[in-house]
Amino acid sequence: MMQFDLVVVGSGPAGRRGAIQAAKLGRKVLVIEQGKRVGGVSVHTGTIPSKTLRETALNLTGWRERGFYGRAYRVKQEISADDLRRRLLITLDHEVEVLEHQFARNRVQHMRGKAHFIDPETLEIVKDDGESVQVKATSVLLAVGTKPFRPDYIPFDNKTILDSDELLEIEHLPRSMVVIGAGVIGIEYATIFSALDAQVTVIDPKSTMLDFIDKEIVEDFTYQLRDRNMKLILGTKADKVEKDADGRCRITLDNGRILHSEMVLFAAGRMGATDTLNLEAAGLAADSRGRLSVNPETFQTSVPNIYAAGDVVGFPSLASTSMEQGRIAARVAVGAIAKEPPKYFPYGIYAVPEISTCGLTEEEVKQRGIAYECGIARFRETSRGHIMGLDSGLLKMIFSLKTRRLLGVHIVGEGATELVHIGQAVLNLKGTVEYFVENTFNYPTLAEAYKIAGLDAWNRMGDLSQPV
Structure with missing residues (x-):
């Protein structure tokens, strides 16, 4: 029986980073992956595919240029599912190649098959041909990720009624789509297909969406979605999904309303992929969602x-945070010192438009009883925004009145997930409003919005360097 210092189950962000970290510390590492290729959900059905699909849709539709050339502007008049898939396959091949090279360079062994526990230190791997092998592990890192939640009352058919994994394999682009679930995944795909000119309706039983995001940002985001004729039906549950004789989907809501659509995407949650691990043999138990x-x-x-890291441990379920969790878990598992990561990390939602946030929301600041002031900048106020033809986009910063320190940065609009890192750095370095007022930003750039928002807040707060 083979013996390893660390056996990692899953090769997604948490698994790959944990395995490579342990290998760099001189440990013998094995990665077990049940998929056909390494990379996990992040590479094959999650993070990379959805972001590639988004970028392809924006490029082929000419979305970013419509501020200048009008809503009828297109780069490619007829866009097919094959157009989207072509770029996706190229991207995935590249990601897998990079990961396999990283494993080889760091002497990380990897094996394909389904793993389950025999006892806390022994795992059995069953390969596709039925052959099985057992391995011993001093430590185990579970980085198995999640899979779509698929309730029994939804008649999934892999063609017109789909989960978020199956959506990547569609053969044609629908003219209309109903998305059940207004969480991050549902909203990302809903806005992407809206950009592809599908008539999109989003349904969710909650009366609000994206509650962890600053309310003002969500309001701006919601306005943009409704402005392009997306339908948001919140506070209403989809009771039944059926197929009509003509092949279209019929969705019956709990208020009796009936919707018709070419395609239904069910994106109301995910489950930890722990059901095949035989956790009981290891003395573990997952919660009702497999986490x-x-x-x-x-x-x-x-x-x-x-140890466990990544989406299987729950919020925030981000590829970026999963990588850090995997790295920390691996260091602890092999007896190395692991420093706690900085307090604030960015959260990115790759919708159209993007949303990104770091630090406290205005609602959280109020709950903590902190005296504060906000600074706002709209992208149309920047010269770069005019050059790009942007008529939307918002950057908001929140500062403490007592310490003048930045408490939170929240962005909706083009490039939000890139711009947020400036605010993240200032947050973690405990910077104040003066940083944004006194520093020079490249001109013209969207980053100049930080200067505008900083001045907005500074003017409201008053200049402490001047005598009263």
Whole structure:
């Protein structure tokens, strides 16, 4: 039986980063992946595919140029599912090639097959041909990720009634789509297909959406969606989904309203992919959504030699945070020192338009009783915004009145997920409003919005360098 210092189950962001970190520390590492190729959900059905689909849609439709040339402007008049898939396959091949090279360069062994526990230190891997092999592990890192939640009352058919994984394999672009679920995944795909000129309706039983995002940003985002004729039906549940005789989908809501659509995307949550691990043999148990509980500082489970990281441990379920969780878990697992990451990390939603946020929302600041002031900049106020033809986009910063420190930065609009890192750095370095007022930003850039928002807040707060 083969013996390893660390066995990693799953090769997504948490698994790959954890495995490479342990290998760089001189440990013998094995990665087990049940998919046909390494990369996990992030590479094959999640992060990379959805972001590639978004970029392809924006490029082929000419979305970014419509501010100048009008809504009828197109780069390619007839866009097909094959057009989207072509770029996706090229991107995925590149990602897999890079990952395989990283494993080879760091001498990380990897094996294809489904793993399950025999005991806390022994795993059995069953390969596609039925052959099985057992391995011993001093420590185990579970980075199995998640899979779409598929309730029994939804008649999935892999053609017109789909989950978010199946959506990547569609053969034609629908003219209309109903998205059930107004979470991050549902909203991202809903806005992407809206950019592809599908008539999109989003349904969610909650009366609000994206509650962890600053309310003012969500309001601006919602206005932009409704302005391009997306329908948001919130506070209403989809009771039944059926196929009509003509092949179209019929969606019956709990208020009796009936919707018709060419395609239905069910994106109301995901489940931890732990059901095949035989967790009981290792002394572990998952919650009702298949997630594992861990120490948030070490990512150690209730079984001392078993760790878990990534989406399988729940919020925030981001590829970026999963990588850091995997790295920290691997260091702790092999007995190395692991520093706690900085307090504030960015959250990105790759919708159309993008949303990105870091730090406290205005609602959280109010709940904590902190005296504060906000600074706002709209992208149309910047010269770069005019050059790009932007008529929307908003950057908001929140500052403490007492310390003048930045408390949160929230952005909706073009390039939000890139721009947020300036605010993230200032947050973690405990910078104040004076940083934005006194520093020079490249001109013309969208980053100049930080200067505008900083001046907006500074003018409201008053200049402390002047005598009263």
